[in-house]
Amino acid sequence: MRIAIVGATGAVGRNMVAVLENTELTVDELHLFASERSAGQRLSFRGVELPVEKLAEDVFARGYDYVLFSAGSDVAKHFAPIAAHYSNLVIDNSSAFRMDPAIPLVVPEINGHLLRGYRGIVANPNCSTIQMLLALYRIHDRYQLSEIFVSTYQSVSGAGYKGISEYEQQLGGVYEPRVFVKQIAHNVIPLIGDLRDDISQEEWKMINETRKILNSRALNVYPTTVRVPVRIGHSEAIIARTLFPIMSKADLIETISSGENVVVTEDIVTPVDVAGNDLTYVCRIRLFDAHTFGAWVVADNLRVGAATNAVRILLKHLSLNLSRNQVMQSC
Ligand SMILES: NC(=O)c1ccc[n+]([C@@H]2O[C@H](COP(=O)([O-])OP(=O)(O)OC[C@H]3O[C@@H](n4cnc5c(N)ncnc54)[C@H](OP(=O)(O)O)[C@@H]3O)[C@@H](O)[C@H]2O)c1
Incomplete structure (x- = not known):
C-alpha cells in the first residue's frame, strides 16, 4: 500500500502519521508533503525517519493508493483534483469540497456506505x-x-x-x-x-x-x-x-x-x-x-475530529472495495 500525507507537519497531519502508525495496515511506502517551510524535516513512522518533501503537482504521478490532505482549502482546491486523477482515493480535511453535492462527506460510522465503489475525493467533516x-x-x-x-x-x-x-x-x-x-x-x-x-x-x-x-x-x-x-x-x-x-x-x-x-x-x-x-x-x-x-x-479534535476520521475513511473504503482475500493481503 502506498500512502501520501499532504500537510504532514501540521497539527492534524502529525496525528495522521501517528494514527496510521497504530493501524494494522501494511504501509509499503509513506510519503510526507508540506510547504517549502518544512521541506527537509523528518518525521518518524514505525521506527523509520521519513523526509518531508515540498509539495508539487508532479508528485502525485508517482501513484498512491490513498492520499490524505490536511493543508487547508487553498492547497486542497489546487492539488486534490490532481491527486485524485492518479490515486484510488483522496481524503481531504479542509472545507474545500464538503458542500459539493458530488462529493461524499463522510463519518464512516454514520454514512461509510457512501464509500462503496467510490473513487475520487472524499471530504472529512468539520471537527x-x-x-x-x-x-x-x-x-x-x-x-x-x-x-x-x-x-x-x-x-x-x-x-x-x-x-x-x-x-x-x-x-x-x-x-x-x-x-x-x-x-x-x-x-x-x-x-x-x-x-x-x-x-x-x-x-x-x-x-x-x-x-x-x-x-x-x-x-x-x-x-x-x-x-x-x-x-x-x-x-x-x-x-x-x-x-x-x-x-x-x-x-x-x-x-x-x-x-x-x-x-x-x-x-x-x-x-x-x-x-x-x-x-x-x-x-x-x-x-x-x-x-x-x-x-x-x-x-x-485533532484525532476524532480530523486524523482518526480520515484514517477510518481509508480503512472503511479499503474494506468495502476489496474482496476479503485482498483485504487480508493488504492488512
Ligand atoms: N486542527 C483541527 O482540529 C482540525 C480539525 C478538522 C479539520 N481541520 C482542517 O485540517 C487542515 C489542516 O489543519 P491543521 O490544524 O493541521 O493546520 P496546521 O497546523 O496549520 O497545518 C497545516 C499544514 O499544511 C501545510 N501547508 C500549508 N501550506 C501549504 C502549501 N502551500 N503546500 C503544502 N503544504 C502546505 C503546512 O506545512 P508547513 O509545515 O510547511 O507550514 C502544515 O503541514 C485545515 O484545512 C483545517 O481546517 C483541522
Whole structure:
C-alpha cells in the first residue's frame, strides 16, 4: 500500500502519521508533503525517519493508493483534483469540497456506505460536527432529531499549530492576537471564523454539514461556537429535540451508547481526559421531557475530529472495495 500525507507537519497531519502508525495496515511506502517551510524535516513512522518533501503537482504521478490532505482549502482546491486523477482515493480535511453535492462527506460510522465503489475525493467533516454526530446519530436513527441547540468549547489546536503557538505565547505573557480575534489565554472568544448573516463560518459548517451527513434538510441546528483556552479537545453542550417520544432515560443512554466508537459514562469527562484518544465521550445525559434531552460531548479534535476520521475513511473504503482475500493481503 502506498500512502501520501499532504500537510504532514501540521497539527492534524502529525496525528495522521501517528494514527496510521497504530493501524494494522501494511504501509509499503509513506510519503510526507508540506510547504517549502518544512521541506527537509523528518518525521518518524514505525521506527523509520521519513523526509518531508515540498509539495508539487508532479508528485502525485508517482501513484498512491490513498492520499490524505490536511493543508487547508487553498492547497486542497489546487492539488486534490490532481491527486485524485492518479490515486484510488483522496481524503481531504479542509472545507474545500464538503458542500459539493458530488462529493461524499463522510463519518464512516454514520454514512461509510457512501464509500462503496467510490473513487475520487472524499471530504472529512468539520471537527465539531464529527463528534456531535457520533454522539447523536443513533438517536436520529431511532427517534429522528428535529432540533439541535449546541454550544461548543473548542480548543486552540483547532486553529492549527499557529493557534497552539499563539496560545502558548500568551500563557507566557505576550498578548498579540493574530490567529484569534481576541486574547485567548485566560479568556473565551464567542467567534470562530468570519460572520455571514450573523452566523459564524464555524456555525455554518455545523448547520450545513449536519444536514448533509444525516441526509436531513428538515433538521434545524442552532450552534454557538466558542474558542476556549484548552490545548487539545473540543467539548459541546448539546440540547436536542426529537420528533418521536423517547421511551425512557435508560433507552436514551442505551441508544447513544450503541454508537460505534462512542462511550457513555457517568464520570465527568473533560478535554484533558480525552487528548490522544480515538473515542467520543458522552456524559451529563439528561432527559428533560419525552422529546428533549441534553448531553455533554468531548473528543480529541485533532484525532476524532480530523486524523482518526480520515484514517477510518481509508480503512472503511479499503474494506468495502476489496474482496476479503485482498483485504487480508493488504492488512
Ligand atoms: N486542527 C483541527 O482540529 C482540525 C480539525 C478538522 C479539520 N481541520 C482542517 O485540517 C487542515 C489542516 O489543519 P491543521 O490544524 O493541521 O493546520 P496546521 O497546523 O496549520 O497545518 C497545516 C499544514 O499544511 C501545510 N501547508 C500549508 N501550506 C501549504 C502549501 N502551500 N503546500 C503544502 N503544504 C502546505 C503546512 O506545512 P508547513 O509545515 O510547511 O507550514 C502544515 O503541514 C485545515 O484545512 C483545517 O481546517 C483541522
